[in-house]
Amino acid sequence: MLHTVAIRGYRSMREVVIPLTGLTVVTGANGTGKSSVYRALKLLADCGRGEVIGSLAREGGLESVLWAGPENPTGARRTGEVQGTTRMRPVALELGFSSDDLGYLIDLGLPQYAGPKSLFARDPEIKREIVFAGPRLRPSAALVRRGGDYAEVADDAGHGFTELTRAMATYRSVLAEYALPELASVRDRLRDWRFYDGFRVDADAPARRPRIGTRTPVLSDDGGDLAAAVQTILELGNGDLQRAVADAFDGAEVSVAVHDGLFELQLRQPGMLRPLRAAELSDGTLRFLLWGAALLSPRPPSLMVLNEPETSLHPDLVAPLASMIRAAAAATQVVVVTHSQMLRGHLDVDDASEIELYKEWGETRVADQTMLSTPPWEWGKR
Known part of the structure; x- marks a missing residue:
């Protein structure tokens, strides 16, 4: 440390x-x-x-x-x-x-x-x-x-x-x-x-595109290997990601589909007849999933630095985001740069320090x- x-x-x-x-x-x-x-x-x-x-x-x-x-x-x-x-x-x-x-x-x-x-x-x-x-x-x-x-x-x-x-x-x-x-x-x-300074979630964002996947214990800075990172988390049996997604999106479940060797993220929500592909997800939903894949890595880096992770997230998602940050801090060292009073409040734990x-x-x-x-x-x- x-x-x-x-x-x-x-x-x-x-x-x-x-x-x-x-x-x-x-x-x-x-x-x-x-x-x-x-x-x-x-x-x-x-x-x-x-x-x-x-x-x-x-x-x-x-x-x-x-x-x-x-x-x-x-x-x-x-x-x-x-x-x-x-x-x-x-x-x-x-x-x-x-x-x-x-x-x-x-x-x-x-x-x-x-x-x-x-x-x-x-x-x-x-x-x-x-x-x-x-x-x-x-x-x-x-x-x-x-x-x-x-x-x-x-x-x-x-x-x-x-x-x-x-x-x-x-x-x-x-x-x-x-x-x-x-x-x-x-x-x-x-x-x-690893440094995460928000993520691109526009229509051409790397995370929205199907991509060849290999085992990915640490999400890349641009989030382009999101599907592979999520599948790595799921296969290693870490249930924190599914619980975080379910809490944030009313029982939703994340999964990965493979077509011709290309990995693509999917989100199944209650009441929907089919899962939504990454290209169909809202900006806030995709950004939350990117933070989940980064923070709940099964093999976290020795230091993660997050720059204003609450940006563009709905206030209802700040508490689940803080829970994922606290879970990450139990396994590795985390520095969070933020001016969000709400996020700071949810991160108020005994082993956290504020600068x-x-x-x-x-x-x-x-x-x-x-x-x-x-x-x-x-x-x-x-």
């Missing part, structure tokens, strides 16, 4: 350290930074896939996502005026997480020199990467560390570090380059995370968080 996620220099987050539990609900008014938390977690996951540079490019490049306020806003809080301050740190976007066993930190900065006549002069560079043991980065806890093009690994005896390379490409993550056990563990964990965000002088902050309640975190230096 992750215990801490740290973000510095990203969009409205000058520096935010967020504690996580088995079920964490991130709330706040519009514009307070909830979506930025979701995107920052996705960037961390992209590090495991070696795709973080491309992901930043699609967001407009590093300069477009960097914190735009002063490095130290103390003066603005005191005087009521925002003014530039003397920069004490390099321009950087830094992300990291920690858990009981391993932690990871990445530091991305502006490029120094991309090469003669290169068209990639605006691509960010990976300045630092550190994989460390335990819940907090300390010099003695570092297992693998990388600075620029140089990377090294701690030796087994604990007496120092052994060089890995002096020629690491600044656009390549050390996670994607080496098969060391520590790196593989962090890489596989990041690749396992409320607010803005102060353009900066995202965590409500009621003090120096004593902020999780311990060390950024280190370049």
